[in-house]
Amino acid sequence: MKITSDLQKLISPGSIAVIGATSKKDRVGHIIFENLMRSELPLFPVHPREKEVSGYATYHEIESLPDNIDLAIIAIGAQRAVEAAERCARHGIPQIIVVAGGFSEAGTKGKLFEDRLRTIPKMFGSRILGPNTLGLFIPHNNLDTIFVEHGDRALSGGGGVAFISQSGSVGVEALGLASNTGYGMRAFIGLGNKCDLDELDFLQYFGMDHKTTCLAFYLESFDHGRMFLEQARKIAAKKPVVVLKAGRSKAGASAVSSHTGRLAGSDQVVTGAFRQFGIQRVYDDEELCDASKTLAALPPSFGNRIAILTPAGGYGVMGADHIETQKGGVKLAMATLSPITQERIRLFSLPFASCRNPVDLTASADNKMIGDTLDALLDDDNVDIIICTAFFAPPSITDGIVDEISSRAVGSKKPVIVFTQYGPFTDGYLRRFHENGVIGFPSIGRSVRAAKFLVERAIILKALG
Amino acid sequence: MKITSDLQKLISPGSIAVIGATSKKDRVGHIIFENLMRSELPLFPVHPREKEVSGYATYHEIESLPDNIDLAIIAIGAQRAVEAAERCARHGIPQIIVVAGGFSEAGTKGKLFEDRLRTIPKMFGSRILGPNTLGLFIPHNNLDTIFVEHGDRALSGGGGVAFISQSGSVGVEALGLASNTGYGMRAFIGLGNKCDLDELDFLQYFGMDHKTTCLAFYLESFDHGRMFLEQARKIAAKKPVVVLKAGRSKAGASAVSSHTGRLAGSDQVVTGAFRQFGIQRVYDDEELCDASKTLAALPPSFGNRIAILTPAGGYGVMGADHIETQKGGVKLAMATLSPITQERIRLFSLPFASCRNPVDLTASADNKMIGDTLDALLDDDNVDIIICTAFFAPPSITDGIVDEISSRAVGSKKPVIVFTQYGPFTDGYLRRFHENGVIGFPSIGRSVRAAKFLVERAIILKALG
Numbered sequence: 040m041k042i043t044s045d046l047q048k049l050i051s052p053g054s055i056a057v058i059g060a061t062s063k064k065d066r067v068g069h070i071i072f073e074n075l076m077r078s079e080l081p082l083f084p085v086h087p088r089e090k091e092v093s094g095y096a097t098y099h100e101i102e103s104l105p106d107n108i109d110l111a112i113i114a115i116g117a118q119r120a121v122e123a124a125e126r127c128a129r130h131g132i133p134q135i136i137v138v139a140g141g142f143s144e145a146g147t148k149g150k151l152f153e154d155r156l157r158t159i160p161k162m163f164g165s166r167i168l169g170p171n172t173l174g175l176f177i178p179h180n181n182l183d184t185i186f187v188e189h190g191d192r193a194l195s196g197g198g199g200v201a202f203i204s205q206s207g208s209v210g211v212e213a214l215g216l217a218s219n220t221g222y223g224m225r226a227f228i229g230l231g232n233k234c235d236l237d238e239l240d241f242l243q244y245f246g247m248d249h250k251t252t253c254l255a256f257y258l259e260s261f262d263h264g265r266m267f268l269e270q271a272r273k274i275a276a277k278k279p280v281v282v283l284k285a286g287r288s289k290a291g292a293s294a295v296s297s298h299t300g301r302l303a304g305s306d307q308v309v310t311g312a313f314r315q316f317g318i319q320r321v322y323d324d325e326e327l328c329d330a331s332k333t334l335a336a337l338p339p340s341f342g343n344r345i346a347i348l349t350p351a352g353g354y355g356v357m358g359a360d361h362i363e364t365q366k367g368g369v370k371l372a373m374a375t376l377s378p379i380t381q382e383r384i385r386l387f388s389l390p391f392a393s394c395r396n397p398v399d400l401t402a403s404a405d406n407k408m409i410g411d412t413l414d415a416l417l418d419d420d421n422v423d424i425i426i427c428t429a430f431f432a433p434p435s436i437t438d439g440i441v442d443e444i445s446s447r448a449v450g451s452k453k454p455v456i457v458f459t460q461y462g463p464f465t466d467g468y469l470r471r472f473h474e475n476g477v478i479g480f481p482s483i484g485r486s487v488r489a490a491k492f493l494v495e496r497a498i499i500l501k502a503l504g
Numbered sequence: 505m506k507i508t509s510d511l512q513k514l515i516s517p518g519s520i521a522v523i524g525a526t527s528k529k530d531r532v533g534h535i536i537f538e539n540l541m542r543s544e545l546p547l548f549p550v551h552p553r554e555k556e557v558s559g560y561a562t563y564h565e566i567e568s569l570p571d572n573i574d575l576a577i578i579a580i581g582a583q584r585a586v587e588a589a590e591r592c593a594r595h596g597i598p599q600i601i602v603v604a605g606g607f608s609e610a611g612t613k614g615k616l617f618e619d620r621l622r623t624i625p626k627m628f629g630s631r632i633l634g635p636n637t638l639g640l641f642i643p644h645n646n647l648d649t650i651f652v653e654h655g656d657r658a659l660s661g662g663g664g665v666a667f668i669s670q671s672g673s674v675g676v677e678a679l680g681l682a683s684n685t686g687y688g689m690r691a692f693i694g695l696g697n698k699c700d701l702d703e704l705d706f707l708q709y710f711g712m713d714h715k716t717t718c719l720a721f722y723l724e725s726f727d728h729g730r731m732f733l734e735q736a737r738k739i740a741a742k743k744p745v746v747v748l749k750a751g752r753s754k755a756g757a758s759a760v761s762s763h764t765g766r767l768a769g770s771d772q773v774v775t776g777a778f779r780q781f782g783i784q785r786v787y788d789d790e791e792l793c794d795a796s797k798t799l800a801a802l803p804p805s806f807g808n809r810i811a812i813l814t815p816a817g818g819y820g821v822m823g824a825d826h827i828e829t830q831k832g833g834v835k836l837a838m839a840t841l842s843p844i845t846q847e848r849i850r851l852f853s854l855p856f857a858s859c860r861n862p863v864d865l866t867a868s869a870d871n872k873m874i875g876d877t878l879d880a881l882l883d884d885d886n887v888d889i890i891i892c893t894a895f896f897a898p899p900s901i902t903d904g905i906v907d908e909i910s911s912r913a914v915g916s917k918k919p920v921i922v923f924t925q926y927g928p929f930t931d932g933y934l935r936r937f938h939e940n941g942v943i944g945f946p947s948i949g950r951s952v953r954a955a956k957f958l959v960e961r962a963i964i965l966k967a968l969g
Contacts, residue, residue, distance in 0.1 A: 065899070140867065144817075145856030187897035190927035206818025208867065208897065215927025216946060259821055285821040288828030290838035290861075297858035298817030323822055323949045352609075352763030353671025356724055356750040357788055363753030373755040391610030393762035396755075402605065402673065432652035432673065434530070462655035462680025481681060484788045 046236075046244045049134040049168065050177055050226065052080065052109035056132065058101065058123045059115035060084030060092045067138060068114035070186040071174075075112075078181040083108060101126040110134040112174065112184055117141035120170065121155050128163035135159075136184060137170035142232050144171055144298065153234050160235045172231025173207035178224055179250075185211060185227070190218035194470060198223015199252030199335040201245035203238060205230045205259050206285075206298070213257075213324035220466050220481070221473020222332055225251045237262045239270060246274035253335035255327055256282045259295040268316040275317030276503045279334035279496050282318050283327040284309050314368075317499045319492060326488070329480065333489040336478050337454040339497035342423030344374035345490055346416045347397035349428040350404040350436065354458070354483050355397030358426060361487040369495045371487070373397075380419040387411050405435035410443040417453055424490045429459040429468065429479070441468065445475035454493050458486040511701070511709045514599040514633065515691065516645055517545065517574035521597065523566065523588045524580035525549030525557045532603060533579035534558075535651040536639075540577075543646040548573060566591040575599040577639065577649055582606035585635065586617050593628035600624075601649060602635035607697050609636055609763065618699050625700045637696025638672035643689055644715075650692070652676060655683035659935060663688015664717030664800040666710035668703060670695045670724050671750075671763070678722075678789035685931050685946070686938020687797055690716045702727045704735060711739035718800035720792055721747045724760045733781040740782030741968045744799040744961050747783050748792040749774050779833075782964045784957060791953070794945065798954040801943050802919040804962035807888030809839035810955055811881045812862035814893040815869040815901065819923070819948050820862030823891060826952040834960045836952070838862075845884040852876050870900035875908040882918055889955045894924040894933065894944070906933065910940035919958050923951040 055075055059068035072092055075082055084092040087099055098104050101111075101123060111127040113120045117139045127135050142153040153170065160166055168174065174184030178196025189195070189211045195218035204210030207229040214227060225248070228241050238258055245251040254274065261267055271280045286295035287306040313320045319334070321327045347358040362371045376384075376396050384394040388408055393399040398416070400408050409427070416425050427448070429440055448455035457479035459468045465481050472479040480486045520540055524533035537557055540547055549557040552564055563569050566576075566588065576592040578585045582604045589600050607618040618635065625631055633639065639649030643661025654660070654676045660683035669675030672694040679692060690713070693706050703723055710716040719739065726732055736745045751760035752771040778785045784799070786792045812823040827836045841849075841861050849859040853873055858864040863881070865873050874892070881890050892913070894905055913920035922944035924933045930946050937944040945951045 067899070141856070144866075149856065188927045188929070204818075206816065206821075208816030208895065209818035209822070211897065212816070212819075212895065212925040212927070216925055216930055219928050219930075257818065259818070285818060285825060288825045290828050291821050291825035294817070294821045294824045294858075294862050294864070297860065297862075297864060298821055323826070323947065325947050325949065351671065351673030351677070352759070353669075353674035353722065353724070353750060354677075356671075356756045356759045356763055357674070359755035359759045360750060360753045361788070363755050391606070391614065393759075395758075395762065397759050397762075399759070399762060401609075430673065430677065432676065434532070460677040460681055462653045462677070463684050464653070465681055465684075482788065482790050484790065 046166070046240065048109040049166065050244070051180055052134065054081040054083065054108050056083040056085055056104055056108045056111045056127070058085045058111060058113040058127065060086055060097065062089055062092050067186045071112060071114050071184050074183045074186070077183065101130055104130060106131060108132045110136070112136045112138065114138050117149060117152050117170065121152050124156060124159055124167065128159045128165035133165055135165055136168045136172065136174045138172060138174060140171040142170045144232060153232060157234045167235040169231035170234060173211060173229040175229065176227040187211060188215065190215035194218045194221050194473065195224045198225060199250060200224050200255055200331045201226045201241065201248070201251045202255045202331065203228045203230060203241045204257040205233070206257055207231065209257050209324055213328050217328035217332065220469035222328065223335055233262055239263045239267050242267060242270050242274065246270070246278070251278065253279045253281065253331050255331035257285065257324070257327060258282060259285050259298060268312055271318050272316040272503065275499055280318050281321055281327060281330045281334065282313065283321045283324065317503050319495055319499070329485055329489055330492045333456070333478050333492055334496060336476070337493055338452060339500055340423045340454055340490070340493040341497045343371050343494045344421060344423045345371055345426060345487070346374045346376065346422040347426045348400070348409065348412050348416060349397055350400050350402055350409070350430050350433045351428065352399045352401070354428055355399045358483045358487060359397055361484050365487060365491050367491065369491050369498065371491060371494065374422045377419050377421050380415045383415045384412050402433040403435065404433055406437060406440045406443045409436070409440060410447065413444065413447050413455070417447065417451060423453065424493060425453065425455045426486050426490065427455055427457050429457050431461040431464065431468070441471050441475065445472065445477050449476045454490070456480070456486050456489050458483050511631070511705065513574040514631065515642055515709070517599065519546040519548065519573050521548040521550055521569055521573045521576045521592070523550045523576055523578045523592065525551055525562065527554055527557050532651045536577060536579050536649050539648045539650070542648065566595055569595060571596060573597045575601070577601045577603065579603050582614060582617050582635065586620050589621060589624055589632065593624045593630035598630055600630055601633045601637065601639045603637060603639060603649070605636040607635045609697060618697060622699045632700040634696035635699060638676060638694040640694065641692040650676060653680065655680035659683045659686050659938065660689045663690060664715060665689050665720055665796045666691045666706065666713070666716045667720045667796065668693045668695060668706045669722040670698070671722055672696065674722050674789055678793050682793035682797065685934035687793065688800055698727055704728045704732050707732060707735050707739065711735070716743065718744045718746065718796050720796035722750065722789070722792060723747060724750050724763060733777055736783050737781040737968065740964055745783050746786055746792060746795045746799065747778065748786045748789065782968050784960055784964070794950055794954055795957045798921070798943050798957055799961060801941070802958055803917060804965055805888045805919055805955070805958040806962045808836050808959045809886060809888045810836055810891060811839045811841065811887040812891045813865070813874065813877050813881060814862055815865050815867055815874070815895050815898045816893065817864045817866070819893055820864045823948045823952060824862055826949050830952060830956050832956065834956050834963065836956060836959065839887045842884050842886050845880045848880045849877050867898040868900065869898055871902060871905045871908045874901070874905060875912065878909065878912045882912065882916060888918065889958060890918065890920045891951050891955065892920055892922050894922050896926045896929065896933070906936050906940065910937065910942050914941045919955070921945070921951050921954050923948050
C-alpha cells in the first residue's frame, strides 16, 4: 500500500532553498530563482562560491541553511543533484524538486543515479518531485519553477484546473498556447521521471483540494494503475478527472519506452477501465486543455440537446453537422425549440431570420437580438446546452456583445459555450470572455466537443451514483 | 449545358464602378470603395447626390459612366440593387457583384427580387456574382471588396489557393484566423446566393489558372452536381480539389435550407462521389484551411511512411498515436528508419537521444542536431514525409532553428511539415515559417492530418492515371 504524504509544503511552501541558484543569466538556476522572487516567499540561494544572487546573500553549503526550509529546488546536473538531494533530506527539508535530466531516460548510468535518488524518500522521509522535471507552477501563490516561457501567467491562472503532466514539454507548450486565450489553472505539476511522487499522489492531493474543480492528466504510463483507477472513481464522484493517455498506438507505446523508459500498457484495457472508473478520456493536448477548461468552469449537462445561436448561417450548418456526428461514445442532439421559444424569437428578430435551431439571426442581427435570443434559449426546457456565436463582423454587432453574452452566461445553470472568431482579434476576444468568466473557443468544432464533455460528465455522475 | 464566360474581367478588372459609393464612413459602400483604392485601378464612384468620394468625382447616374468599365460593384439595398444591376448590364458592364442580402434567403419577396436578377445575365450577357455576398479578395491584384475585417491581408496572400465559399462568414472568418499564421491565397470568392455565377464557374476558371495550385470550396449545395464532379475530376488530375460540404447530417441539411434555401443532398452519395471523382473531403473550416494550405504548397507523397523529429518526447508519442489511428480512409504508418540513418543520427546526437522513429533528440538538442537529423531523414528512402518539431524552449535551441529547418524544407521533394508551439510566440513563429515558404501548424494532430492529405493526394493521382 502506497502512503501519500501531505504535499502542502510542496504546493504552498513557507520557504524555499534553491540549490544551484546563480547570478549567471540564462542558467536554469538563475531563471528559477528570479521566477521564485515573484512569490515574495523567504528564499535561500545555495551556491558554493557566489556571494549573492539577485540581492539575496547565498549559503555556501546546504548544511548551513536554516532548519525550517519547506522546499528545496535542485537546479544542478544529475550526478551532483543526487548528492545535493541527499544532503537536503538529511538536513530535514521535507519536499525536494530535482530539475535535471540525465537519469533513467538517459540510459544505464542515469538509471543508477535515479535508483540512488529513489532511496532518499525511504531513508529520510523527504518527498521528491522529478527528476527531469520543469517542476511546478501554482498561480495563486505566484510559485513558478518553470524555466521556459509558458504564456501569460496572469491569464493561465484564476481557475480550478490541476494540470499534471508526465511530459513537461507537452504540459507547458500546450498550456502556453491555451493560456494565450485564457485558461483557469489551479496548479501545474510536471511529474518528470516520477522517482517518488507520481500521478497518484497528485490525484489524491488535488482531489481533496476544494478549490480544484477539475483534474487533468497527461500520462504515458501508470505507476499504480489499479489504485489510480479506484482513487479516480472516488474523486470523479465529486469533480471531473480528465486523462490523456499517450502511447495508445503500437508505435506510440514503443515511443513511450524510449521517452520515459516505461510501458504504455494495452490501449483497449485503458479505454474500458477509464469508462468504468469515471475518467473522461481525451486524445491530444488541445483536447486535454479544452476539456479541462470547460469542465472546471461549467456545470454538467444532464441532457444532450444543444441549441446553436449564430449570425452566420454556415456555422449553424457546420455546428449541426458536428453535433449529429460527434464521436467518442456520447450522443449529442440538436434541440427542438418549443413553439413558444420560436415565436418569442420571431417577435424581435428580422423577417428572414431562422427561428428554429440553429437559430440564424443573419448578419443583420444586433447585440440586443443576440441577448434576447439567448434569454429565450435559456428559458426553453427543450434546450440543455447553448453554443452562442460571438461574431464582430456584422455591422450592427459591437464590442458590447461580449458583456451582453457574459451577463447571461456567467452563473447560468444551463451551460453556455461561446464560439468566437474575428480574424486577428480572435484571441483578444477569447481573453475578454475568459476574464468575464465565460468559456469560449475559436472553432465551432471545438465548441461542440466542449459540450460533449459536459454531457459525458453528467453520464458519469449518474453512473457513479 | 452550362456555358461559362471568361471571368478574367471579374478577377483582374481594368476599371471598376462602385454603385452606392459614399463618403459616409461605416457604410458598406464607403468601406468597399476605400478597400478598392489600394488596387490603384481606375475607380468610378456612383452616387445620386454626393459630389465626391475619397477624392474621386462621383457619377450621378450609371448611364453617365464611361463605356469601358469591366466590373460594377453594387453596394445598395436589395430592391434598388436589382434596378442598378439592370442598368449596369444595359450599359455594357460585363461583370457585376451584388453585395446586398435580402434576396432568396429572406423569403418570398426577396425571392422575387432574385428571380428578376437572374434574368439579367440571360438578357444582357453580363455575369453576376451574388447577391448576398462579401464579393472577392484577389491578393495579387490588391482587389478586395470584403467589407469586414479579415486578418492580415499581406499574410493571406502570396500563394496558390483559390478559396471559394458559399458562406461569406465561414470563408472570411476562417481565413482571417488562418491568415494570422500565414496562408497562401491566390483568390477568395464569396459565392453568395449564386443567382448566376456558381462553384462550377470558379472551378473551371481557377482550374485553368496556372498560378492556382489548389482549389478549396465551402459548399452547402451543388447547383450542377454531375458537371461539377466531372469537371473536378479533370482538374484533380492536375491540381488538388478540396471540398467542405456542409449539411452532412440531418439537422445540418435542414439548416442549409434555412440558410440558403437549397437542398443539401444525401451525404453518403457525396462521400462516394467525392472519392470517385478525385475530390479531397474535409469536415470543418479549420480542416479546409489546413488541407488547402498544405496541398497548395507541398508535393504529393507517394508513400505513407512518416518520420517525426522532436526535442520533446511526449510529442513523439502523441504523433505516433495520431499516425497509427488516423481516420478518413487513408492509412499512415510510422517510418522504420534504415540502420544507416539511425547510426548517422547516433553519431551527432546526445547519448540519451532516441535515434529510432520518433527521433527524440531531447531537450538538450541544439540547432545543428536538428538540422543534421533532418538531413539524415531526407536522405532515408524509408521515409516519405517528415514532421519536424520546432520548439524554442530547449536551452540550446535558438531563433536560428527557423532558418536551419527552412533551408532544408523549401523546395525539398520530400514534404517537410513543421510543428511549432511556444506559448505566446507560436503565431509569430508560424508566420516566420510561412514567410520562408514553409508549412507549419501549432499542433501535432493538425501536422499529422496535413501529412494525410499529401498521401491522399498521391492516391488520387494514381487512380486518375
